[in-house]
Amino acid sequence: MFPVHWYLIPSLRDASPVGPYYSTGFKPVKLYATTKDVRAWPGGTGGYKLGSNYAAGVVPQQQAAALGYQQILWLFGPEHRLTEVGTMNLGVAFSRNDGSVEFVTPPLDDMILPGVTRDSILSLLRDHESGKNRLEGLPDKLIVSERQLTMPDIVAASKDGTLREIFGCGTAAIVSPVDGIGYQDELIKVPVGEDGCGDIARVMLREIVGRQTGDILSEWSFPVNE
Ligand SMILES: *Cc1c(COP(=O)(O)O)cnc(C)c1O
Numbered sequence: 555m556f557p558v559h560w561y562l563i564p565s566l567r568d569a570s571p572v573g574p575y576y577s578t579g580f581k582p583v584k585l586y587a588t589t590k591d592v593r594a595w596p597g598g599t600g601g602y603k604l605g606s607n608y609a610a611g612v613v614p615q616q617q618a619a620a621l622g623y624q625q626i627l628w629l630f631g632p633e634h635r636l637t638e639v640g641t642m643n644l645g646v647a648f649s650r651n652d653g654s655v656e657f658v659t660p661p662l663d664d665m666i667l668p669g670v671t672r673d674s675i676l677s678l679l680r681d682h683e684s685g686k687n688r689l690e691g692l693p694d695k696l697i698v699s700e701r702q703l704t705m706p707d708i709v710a711a712s713k714d715g716t717l718r719e720i721f722g723c724g725t726a727a728i729v730s731p732v733d734g735i736g737y738q739d740e741l742i743k744v745p746v747g748e749d750g751c752g753d754i755a756r757v758m759l760r761e762i763v764g765r766q767t768g769d770i771l772s773e774w775s776f777p778v779n780e
Pocket of ligand 1: 603638640642643668669725726
């Protein structure tokens, strides 16, 4: 007999969670929403993992760091559409009047990198939404949307108390909760739980790490003989 190991789908195989999330809880980050620098544009290469896309981020990132922000929130267009956080995709949750929660991530168009983590999160949340696989800790009534979001939407939701959480997502950290956004000389407050994290990001971290380690069995993992 050969020992059985759990391997993950190739796209998640080299994913490794970053340490601080386990030892000291979450460290939420503050984002600097830049309206001056642009990361990607329609018809450009922003949807691909190309080295040339990252050079444009170096100087804005240093400027944001000098102002006390950890990451850039990349905006696009005159309406200040949200696109990505640093080199992560973006997730936002809002409370709705009917008691449900809407999870929103911007559509890929050809500007946003189609991250594996984004895709994994959409798939987990949609299975919860449809009832195929309910996940403990997520809002009972969850609506999953790929739609455009603008900074005025975020500012309004922060003011009227319907903004629930914002996080970046990518292979390295899996989720990176956000507790504030610097935008047009204002700091927009974003809620986080006592552990520094929102409900959706917290459950997504647990579910994705569980699948990476094999503690949670799923169709993303399969046994192989060594
Ligand atoms: C790598 C990357 C992501 C996240 O992709 P993952 O496959 O989830 O790691 C998001 N945006 C940009 C710009 C990236 O380079």
